[in-house]
Amino acid sequence: MWLYLAVLVGLYYLLRWYRERQVVSNLQDKYVFITGCDSGFGNQLARQLDLRGLRVLAACQTEKGAEQLRDRTSDRLETVILDVTKTESIAAATQWVKEGTGDRGLWGLVNNAGVLMPSAPNEWLTKQDFMKILDVNLLGLIEVTLSLLPLVRKVRGRVVNVSSCLGRVSLLGGGYSISKYGVEAFSDSLRRELSYFGVKVAVIEPGYFKTGLTRNGRIAQGIQEAWDHASPEVKEIYGEKFPASLMKSTVRLEPSWCKNLSLVTDCMEHALTACHPRTYSAGWDAKLFYLPVSYMPSFLADAINNWNFPRPAKGL
Numbered sequence: 001m002w003l004y005l006a007v008l009v010g011l012y013y014l015l016r017w018y019r020e021r022q023v024v025s026n027l028q029d030k031y032v033f034i035t036g037c038d039s040g041f042g043n044q045l046a047r048q049l050d051l052r053g054l055r056v057l058a059a060c061q062t063e064k065g066a067e068q069l070r071d072r073t074s075d076r077l078e079t080v081i082l083d084v085t086k087t088e089s090i091a092a093a094t095q096w097v098k099e100g101t102g103d104r105g106l107w108g109l110v111n112n113a114g115v116l117m118p119s120a121p122n123e124w125l126t127k128q129d130f131m132k133i134l135d136v137n138l139l140g141l142i143e144v145t146l147s148l149l150p151l152v153r154k155v156r157g158r159v160v161n162v163s164s165c166l167g168r169v170s171l172l173g174g175g176y177s178i179s180k181y182g183v184e185a186f187s188d189s190l191r192r193e194l195s196y197f198g199v200k201v202a203v204i205e206p207g208y209f210k211t212g213l214t215r216n217g218r219i220a221q222g223i224q225e226a227w228d229h230a231s232p233e234v235k236e237i238y239g240e241k242f243p244a245s246l247m248k249s250t251v252r253l254e255p256s257w258c259k260n261l262s263l264v265t266d267c268m269e270h271a272l273t274a275c276h277p278r279t280y281s282a283g284w285d286a287k288l289f290y291l292p293v294s295y296m297p298s299f300l301a302d303a304i305n306n307w308n309f310p311r312p313a314k315g316l
């Protein structure tokens, strides 16, 4: 019985390995639009796809970021300035893509731009704090997708949405996990709808990586800022020592965050170039911790979470 099971599992992985190796043809003719290319995953993916010969349309938030990227890539790569929270900026970038790609359409759209801060216990934050993140990570992603989708559908291309392991497990309050849960929900419905038109939708769920988003002390700084703005009542129930303990528990984890961004950009590249893209968990923490925790019963996931985080002073 165990032998049959082992053979079945082996066959499954063999078949999966074979499917995953199949690559789409004529990559050199394909245009890929990536948001958030100033730094981090977006920047590395732009350079990686450029090296592979694809036609990269890199959207940066700043002219400085765009210039630095152009300096490091071939003449094939083009840049545009895009703020995903601004409708007029998205409309201008869409027009630029339409003019640049002409009849050839857009093979790939990578929704990568994102922000993490402010992230802190929910009661420390305001509605505006939540909106800051949702505007970029969720509503920006949705608006960019709706705007560029006709060009992607034309060539039966790909949409690659960057979610997070925190799109499966919500550890800290604030808009980040909410935005990424939203990205997962949007991607699921989009994938089903677009399957009728030959467009494939893939989701990338990275664990923790060292990028601009998580740069040294950035998370601790965000926690401190949120605490500074919290109400006196909240400060009383959490106690003055709480923010320092919370910061310590995040800073303690920082050395374990992965520096090898290729673990994520290789998944993005696979989603754009393989015949059969899928959902990707990138990084060992995502695969071995966050993904399993997401399937656990809530009481167990809560216990694991609370074990890692400090207790409020007036907590029961």
Ligand SMILES: NC(=O)c1ccc[n+]([C@@H]2O[C@H](COP(=O)([O-])OP(=O)(O)OC[C@H]3O[C@@H](n4cnc5c(N)ncnc54)[C@H](OP(=O)(O)O)[C@@H]3O)[C@@H](O)[C@H]2O)c1
Residues within 6 Å of the ligand: 035, 036, 037, 038, 039, 040, 041, 042, 060, 061, 062, 065, 082, 083, 084, 085, 111, 112, 113, 114, 115, 136, 140, 162, 163, 164, 165, 205, 206, 207, 208, 209, 210, 211, 212, 213, 214
């Ligand atoms: N690093 C991680 O551990 C991790 C884990 C899971 C998921 N992710 C996701 O991965 C994606 C990329 O993040 P990253 O880690 O590579 O961080 P990053 O280096 O900070 O990259 C994020 C990019 O998005 C850009 N951006 C921010 N707001 C924007 C806006 N309103 N319009 C257009 N672009 C904007 C940033 O531009 P500026 O540089 O000008 O701010 C930056 O280039 C994000 O969606 C993030 O949520 C990251």
